[in-house]
Amino acid sequence: MDVSALKRDLDGLKLDDNPAIVQQKSRDFYWYSPVLKQQLDHVTGDLIVTPKTEAELIRVLAACHRHGVPVTPRGSGTGNYGQAMPLSGGVVLNLAEMNEIKSIAPGRVVTGPGAVLADIDKATRAHSGQELRLSPSTYNTASIGGFIAGGSGGVGSINFGGLRDFGNVLRLRVVTMEAEPKALELTGEDLHKVTHAYGTNGIITEVEMPLTAAYEWVDVIVGFDAFLDAARYGNALACQDGILTKLITPIAAPVPQLYFKRHQKFFRKGQSICVVMVAQHGLDAFLAFTRRAGGEVMFNAATATPEEKKGLPPAYELAWNHTT
Template sequence: MKKWIGEIEGIIGDKERIFTDLAHLIPYSTDSSTFKNNPDVVVFPENKEEISEIVKVCNREKIPITPRGSGVGYTGGAVPIEGGVLLSLTKMNKILEIDLDNLIATVEPGVITKTLQDEVKKYGLFYPPDPASLKISTIGGNVAECAGGMSAVKYGVTKHFVLGMEVVIPTGEILRFGGKVFKNVTGYDLTSLMVGSEGTLGIMTEIQLKLLPLPEVRRTMMVLFRDMYKGAKTVSEIIINKIIPVAIEFLDGDSIRCIKDYKNINSWEDMDGMLIIELDGKEEDTKRDMKKLEKIVKKMDGKIFKVAENEEEREEIWETRRALSPAIGKINNTKVNEDIVVPRNKIPDILHKIKEIGKKYNLNIICFGHAGDGNIHTNIMIDGRNLDEVKRSKMAVKEIFSETIKLGGFISGEHGIGLAKKPYLKMNLQKETVELLKRIKRAFDPNNILNPGKIF
């Protein structure tokens, strides 16, 4: 056994929290992407001191460390691509405090997103960031990827809720950035720098999150369109009319047909676009905005298919949206999933471009997503064994990114760069900006041990 692994064993001191046998390494070799590589060792630390000691050994020996939450990231962020230590944060999963005086939760990074949401709900509070993976993903993974979700239109994404954190940086020092305050201009904002840093700058060991009071009511409607582009245009019509729903989810015609087949729905004939719109707030405000929404939808030739009258019906509407993932999974064996973001009023333009690109390369590209914040998931459905299709899908991705950038958008709205989008980073950022990012990385991690090979 390598000497450094023996040292880490000594730090952990518990055989149930460190593994080097293949059977335990393989499950940690990948995430929700297609990248794969085994680590040399998988470790489950229980506190910051253990992490700090492990990091010191790795820094001295120049061994790569990959932090990992639940491993449901889409871009290979948690894949130990250069081997070394896979540091699973799943045993650090305590909600340390719910501070009702300040409406702030302090959590360990391995807390599951939904567990936190369910817990704060007991106090009439809520933690809005709601990635579709919330039943599995960890808060640490959410912060490291700056995860977004359906409710980002009104409430924002993870970065809008992180107030402070404790971090072990690659030299092994344990640092505190930010704290339980809502304003803080004391030095550079390192808390914000950590959000979306994809496990490349430090290992978060404690996180402070802003909570909000639960809204009084929620109103949800499902609207269908014969013309998908009118559906997409309705998104900016809603915003122009100064209505900010919690969520505006868009599904294109292909998405609708997938769900229709998957759930045996007969009533959506000739429909080519769908919006799911949710409002929340005070009873009278949501009633007023609902009336305004109805007028907008009518003007845009949309058909209100369903308005949820109670929580059960609301759940039914969202269940339809959630069915999309398994439904498109049935089309083909490989999904090339991108998460571009454009200014909200450019959604119809990017949809046109994507559909044209699909035709050009003879590929089925299914588009849906959090249209209220301009974030469209493009899913190219291919047979991964067909090398020609794989090649065409790569060309299509590059063109989609190029059109996105021309419209003032970015290649990732919420999944991060990781390994998957690293070849395209320079298309989107200035050369000098990429160099600055690399210098920041070197300032934190001079030996390039923390999640090497990611982003750049």
């Protein structure tokens, strides 16, 4: 591995070998796990390279292949399991600046891999009242390329399933790492070769994702004395096709009381909950269904006072697996 020669070959591109920056960009949220913290705490790359175009990225991959330098792609680094960490050193390929939102059309959007999901939704909502079908709970910071390469589903999956379900990714453009890198267009069955592969077999340079109608979503938390009641309620709510929801998350006590610090004031001791995002126009129907199901509305963002809502994270940050 000849990093010095690599730097000379990549003259003119955005490079950073400041040890503090390299270490920062070599990490994700692995340290939430005591096991991974012990295993990965020492891991760092040798160089951060930030391409702005596919042509620059191809130049980087060809040079790294030529000099035997490992490459680890990085989106926003919001993963929890070390997916974006350079286990063998080398180049951390920072894709944050390949973030162009290239086109928006009925039912689809085309972007670069570094586009942040919240920014995509902001653009598609303004353009034509559309939004992404699925997003991780790290919606405000995660990149679309990182979500596809390292994620599996999340907010919206109650309606559309997971990322690997057919139709939830429309097309990917991927560049291989070899002496002469190739740009491949993948659709259909071939998408499964790249989704949730962490960039190990190719670097995503363009994404085409499906869109759905955008709604105003209301955060609601429903309380139950028993977790099984919360789970049964969530399942029954998911089967109500006439009530449009985006998130249904049953959570057993004492998790809400112990960990949802800013929402604690809304819960009773021993109470299990179901966290819901419901379309505003369906809120009355949702509340009627909830009353009939025996649920107790503990928090309703539509009726909460500004003081009650002050400092609260969005409902999707209370969802399963959200730590970052």
